[in-house]
Amino acid sequence: KAGVTQTPRYLIKTRGQQVTLSCSPISGHRSVSWYQQTPGQGLQFLFEYFSETQRNKGNFPGRFSGRQFSNSRSEMNVSTLELGDSALYLCASSPLTGVDNYGYTFGSGTRLTVV
Amino acid sequence: AQTVTQSQPEMSVQEAETVTLSCTYDTSESDYYLFWYKQPPSRQMILVIRQEAYKQQNATENRFSVNFQKAAKSFSLKISDSQLGDAAMYFCAYANSGYALNFGKGTSLLVTP
Numbered sequence: 001k002a003g004v005t006q007t008p009r010y011l012i013k014t015r016g017q018q019v020t021l022s023c024s025p026i027s028g029h030r031s032v033s034w035y036q037q038t039p040g041q042g043l044q045f046l047f048e049y050f051s052e053t054q055r056n057k058g059n060f061p062g063r064f065s066g067r068q069f070s071n072s073r074s075e076m077n078v079s080t081l082e083l084g085d086s087a088l089y090l091c092a093s094s095p096l097t098g099v100d101n102y103g104y105t106f107g108s109g110t111r112l113t114v115v
Numbered sequence: 116a117q118t119v120t121q122s123q124p125e126m127s128v129q130e131a132e133t134v135t136l137s138c139t140y141d142t143s144e145s146d147y148y149l150f151w152y153k154q155p156p157s158r159q160m161i162l163v164i165r166q167e168a169y170k171q172q173n174a175t176e177n178r179f180s181v182n183f184q185k186a187a188k189s190f191s192l193k194i195s196d197s198q199l200g201d202a203a204m205y206f207c208a209y210a211n212s213g214y215a216l217n218f219g220k221g222t223s224l225l226v227t228p
Contacts, residue, residue, distance in 0.1 A: 033215060043206065045215035056215055088158060092216075103150060104216065106160035 002027065004093050004107035012113045018079040021110045025072050025093030031055075032074040033104060034066060037088040046089075049074050050096075078112075086114045117142045119209050121219035128197045129227050135182075136192045136222050138207030144168075148210045149183065149190045154221075155203040163205070166190065194224075202226040 005024040013019050025032050033056075034046040045058040049068035066076045072093075078085055088111050092104035118141045128134035140149070151163040166174045166183050173181050178195045194201055207219040 035216075042220050043216075043218035045217075048215060058215065090158075090160060092160070103148070103162055103165050105162070106152075108157060108159040111158075 004091055004105055006089075006091050006107035006110050008110060009108070010111045010113075012115060013081050015081055015083060015114055017081050018077065019081060019112060021076045021078075021089055021091075021112070023074045023076070023091030023093075023107060025074070025091075026105055029093035029095050029105075030072050031094040031096060032068055032072065033092045033094070034074070034076050035090045035092065036060075037090060037109070038086075043090070046076065081114045083114050085112065087112060117144075117147075117209050117211075117217050119207050119217050119219040121205075121207055121222050123222045124220070125223045125225065127225045127227060128194070130197055130199060132197055133193060133195045134197055134224065136194075136205050136207075136224070138190045138192070138219060140188050140190065140207070140209045140217075142188070142209065142211075144211055146211070149181075150208040150210070150216070151179070151181070151190075151192045152206045152208060152218075153201075153203045154206065160206070164192065197226050199226050199228070 007022045031050045033048040037043045048056040052068045063079045068074045088109045090109045092106045094104050120139045147168045149166045152160045153163050164176045164179050180193045182191045204221045206221045208216040210216045
């Protein structure tokens with residue numbers, strides 16, 4: 001069974017540009033969550049999508065957005081990149097929304113560097 | 116807001132020995148879930164063990180076990196018979212049902228031969 005797949009693995013962007021990251025969940029999983037990991041702030045929740053609807057949102061500016069497609073694949077977009085957006089972006093999938101009885105399975109992340 | 120505290124930034128253990136990683140959390144909820152995740156250099160977060168707050172029995176997964184003290188809001192991870200492959204960052208995480216994971220800052224575990 002394939003795991004959670006995130007593409008690309010590495011990305012370098014210039015300040016002011018925008019970027020789109022992709023996440024393909026485990027087959028059959030309908031929930032996709034995104035987390036930002038930085039040395040200073042640690043792991044922070046961005047948002048969760050379930051059945052194409054955003055269910056939860058963390059405390060991030062509107063430059064961070066996402067969406068989920070009918071096949072449960074999700075994309076995360078960051079517009080007007082800032083140096084502080086440099087981070088590892090992790091995607092996690094779950095069969096159902098919320099943590100409940102299943103927990104989350106994570107991908108290997110996309111390392112975004114903003115220069 | 117719920118907070119998760121891991122007071123040990125780094126820990127070291129010899130192969131085959133036992134090590135305990137500490138985690139405390141703050142919440143006013145009675146129903147919640149606690150997790151330990153491992154993040155090796157490959158960056159993927161791997162679920163090590165999970166505990167439902169309503170269960171009094173401590174969770175166990177092979178060499179990994181937890182000491183869940185609900186009243187003290189403590190959730191420590193014990194790794195027995197440590198192996199070189201256990202070296203990684205370990206994150207403690209808390210979640211209410213239906214909500215996102217709140218992570219601690221992590222503990223870096225070094226395993227020496």
